[in-house]
Amino acid sequence: MLGLLDEDHLHALASEAVDRRGALRRAGALGAHALLTSVPLALASAVRSVFGQATPPTVTEVLNFALTLEYLEAEFYRQLNASGVPSSREQVVFEAIAAHEQAHVDFLRATLGADAVAAPTFDFTAGGLFDPFNPDRIGPDPDYLKLAQAFEDLGVRAYKGQVANLLGTDVLDAALRIHSVEARHAAFVRSLRSFDPWINRAENTTAVPAFDAVYRGEDEQRQFVRAINLRVNINLPDAYDEPLTGEEVVAVLDRFIV
């Protein structure tokens, strides 16, 4: 979709999105749905503020960012479970995971109300890079498990990167409780692929270069508490999952949004 990492492009689009949102408010409920169907703009808007250098994103922007991620996960598992690709044993668990992700979507949409972004259109082949739902293409290390792992590990880091922006709000509790569920999902999928349930250093066990960014920086050892000038190093990075910024998360998601 959009070249979101191109800053000028992004800012131009985001400004347009903000203008549209302003227009949206003026238009009221009548025009709301039509205007928000332009999902890339809505996403760019949410992302711009998550990127924001000077000011932290609003709660609405953080939740729309989370909603976009949940849309992706829910749709991924919906298509996966309809594909006939997973084993029947796997599918029992994937149905439960799909239900969790859909519940997250429902929760975030209900919380956001009229401010909720619409679901983007997803392409889980990422333009032909993957073939996750093809029953004829299930090898020993199938794409659908690589995608599931990357999405779940990404989700853990994405929520972790936003919890500080939700400090003191009513939705922090739910965000934390989604975050730990994503970690349970991630660990499960990693185990299905016979990898450790946790991330070793910054190892990208999908071996897909497109997912290097999901694991980059996972081996960070420096920990900071800026308000008290505290810096402490940890010894074993595997024992800690690191956050990603909204920008880093969207750069990965971008490939799967049409």
Place this chain on the structure above:
Amino acid sequence: MPSDPNCAVSHRAVSRRRFLRLGGVAASAAVLAACDSDNEDSDGIEPEDEVVFDFATDFGVLNFALALAQVQAALYTTTTQAPYVGAQTEEQALLDQMLAHENDHRRFLRTAIETAGATPIPALRVDLRTVSFTDRTSVLTTAQQLEDLSVAAYNAAALAVSDPDWLTILGKIVSVEARHATAIRGLIGGDTLFAIGAEDDPATQAVDPGTGLERASSLAEILDRAAPFFTAPLRAVNLPS
């Protein structure tokens, strides 16, 4: 660390106190800072000494997290040193890593609390007498309870934190605890709904099937569930409402 004379003195001194207030700025606990040890067998506080976690400061939260890491490390230390009957190489490798993770959480939390000028709890005396360490089910079920409890504890405790960076740091640890919980659940039940905490049994279920959210407990409930694993009584003050 019995070899540390200061530590021995401070433990004797502390054992005479009715309350040991941790997490705040109470001077009575300050002498313990130098005595925290990686050795779970070192003399902890006497059983009659109450351990108080003061959630009025972020350090109360961090000390509570440290206490949970201590009991998990104690469980994994014991079971990796003397594996249960029928222990497979692969699951031992997982338990070894989980021990290393918990030990790193302990070191990091203690160092962070100290470096920030607050007082970490000492190595608390852990009570694992209910665990039959020769029995795989007993060990793994206890591990599962502790990992699930730890996830719920971090999720609840994070709501009491006031600094955004501490909140993020707690987030870095809780997701690894959730990964541990899944690993242990997988060892118990294989690749099933149980592994992701989505089993039907509400007594053990980790994820609410209706909301897809981690099941939550209040810090008071979590303290009650953690209490049997420590010889000292635990008490929380200034819990978030």
